[in-house]
Amino acid sequence: MGTTRENGSLYTHIHGNVATIEFGHPASNSFVADLLDRLTKEFLKLSDNDTITTILLKSEGEKAFCAGASFDELMAVSTIQEGKVFFSGFANVINAMRTCKKVIIGRVQGKTVGGGVGLAAACDYVFASENASIRLSELAIGIAPLVIAPAVERKIGIAGLSELSLAPTEWKNAYWAKEKGLFSKVFDNLKELDQELELFAEKLSSYNPEALEDWKKVLWKDTDHWDALLTERAAISGKLALSAFTRNAMSKFKK
Structure with missing residues (x-):
């Protein structure tokens, strides 16, 4: 049973050297600003926890992994500053994950949109x-995936990013995502996925x-400028969110 809380839920469970963060929201595990802020703080806190070596990130339920940022909160943005703050939510989480000293394993059980792909x-x-x-x-609602683009491009390259972003109404399947490098392993059922994931996390956390x-720093080399870059991108996104085109596209989408 998923959470019914409007602000979503976030729980961390530590077992051995592995910390599991589980997030949830009644709207397909989407993120309101408050939940993004809590997730950012959780990564920063766990980064300095010497009792763990590995973090597992998962979401509630068996359906959507993450529907991205809250559509209702995006619709409510009324100033450029509010827009920048709204889009900074995912910027802050991505930067917290990037600088986190622990290796982060993702468990993606279902459909993933927008900011969820960035996650x-x-x-x-x-x-x-x-x-x-x-x-x-x-692009289908008048904005662009500016904030998450550096993270997605780092995994799937500019060609994959172009293909994914310029067809905003098209779903790409899990095998496409694996072939491009976004997913490491794909399983045909959740039972097998969870068994393999548990073994992998246990092994990884024993290193x-x-x-x-030190190795994580190498994997994230040349990303030190992302603090400034993602904040800059959040400001551009905030401006786009206020355009007449976007307002019109969003109200049609809402209907």
Whole structure:
């Protein structure tokens, strides 16, 4: 049973050297600003927790992994500053995941849209179900996936990013995402996925914590400028969200 809380839910469970973060929201596990803020703080806190070496990121239920940012909150944006703050939510989470000292494993059990694709891309290793289709729907509502683009491009390249983003109404299946490098492994059922994921997390968490931390820095090389870059992108996105084109597209989408 998923959460019914309007602000969503976020729980962390630590078992051995592995911390599992589970997020949920009644609207297909989408993110309101408050939930993004809590997730950012959780990654920053766990980064400095010496008792763990690995983080597992998952969402509630067996359906959607993440529907991206809250559509209702996006509709409510009324100033450029509010827009920048709204889009900074995912910027902050991605930067917290990037600088986190622990290796992050993602569990993507179902459909993933927009910011959810950015979240998967910011994980270091991803287990997915074959139901985990992905879509970057931003252009269809008048904005663009500016904030998450660096994370997604780092995994699937500019060609994959172009193909995904310029067809905003088209779903790409989990095998496409695996072939491009967004997903590490794809399973045809959740039982098998969870069994393999547990074994993998256990094994990974037994490695030298210093080696894992040093290696993660290498995997994320040349991304030190992302703090400024993603904030800059959030400001551009906020401006786009206020345009007459976007307002019109969003109200049609809402209907």
